[in-house]
Amino acid sequence: MGEITVSGPMLLFLICMTGFAGIVDSAAGGGGLISLPAYLFAGLPVHYTYGTNKFSAACGTTFATGKFLRSGALDVKVGLLAAAGSFVGSAAGSHIAVWLSDGALRLMMLCILPVAAVIILTQWKAPDRDCGDCALTRLRAVQALAIGVGIGCYDGLFGPGTGTFAIIAFSTIMGFDMRRASGNAKVLNMASNYASLVTYLASGLVVFHIAIPCAISGIVGNLIGSRLALKGGAKVIRPMMMVVLVLLLGRLTMEAVG
DSSP: OOOOOOOHHHHHHHHHHHHHHHHHHHHHSOTHHHHHHHHHHTTOOHHHHHHHHHHHHHHHHHHHHHHHHHTTOSOHHHHHHHHHHHHHHHHHHHHHHHHSOHHHHHHHHHHHHHHHHHHHHHOOOOOSSOOTTSOOOHHHHHHHHHHHHHHHHHHHHTOTTHHHHHHHHHHHHHOOOHHHHHHHHHHHHHHHHHHHHHHHHHTTOOOHHHHHHHHHHHHHHHHHHHHHHHTTOHHHHHHHHHHHHHHHHHHHHHHHHO
């Protein structure tokens, strides 16, 4: 395949959308629901979309994780266990994704995006209580690893909504409040992003002249979103994410049908 290029206005569009995706992802999860359709809308082939998105997402989640860590809004032991499981699961999922055809990945994305959107819109609210000070028993260690493997595999194979699914898992299964569940999700998501990124880099599926400026905007977005999340702003961002998702998903569906 020849060099992949986009016009100046389209690159600006991608920079804006990945920045917004970073805000949403760090605050409430689900940034891939915005960035993946945006890359496809810009004309990137599906596999290059996944690889380029992983590069910008990995950079952004690194800074978001650091902000949550400095704020004490994550359980380090649980996060590291989940990250270890996520790294393995994501590597397996991304290897499967590379083997699939563009058509299969596009069809999967068209099926996953609306399902993920419905889950995000109707997700169960995290409890007011918090188990952040609970002892790391053998059961809780197994739960953390299982969450990491399951969410990581999903992230490597599909991606959209990973952060939100992780927040839901940490709050419903392990009893963390929204703030600490979000922090744990960042560690998990960072590990899965890097595990997938290694596979995409080895396969030459990252378009760096697009990925680098998008990564910079994603970092800025993640820092903004992390601040909002730490102040309880996720509920404000989620409706904004739904509006963008509907618009981009509609365009993606039109392109697939056409």
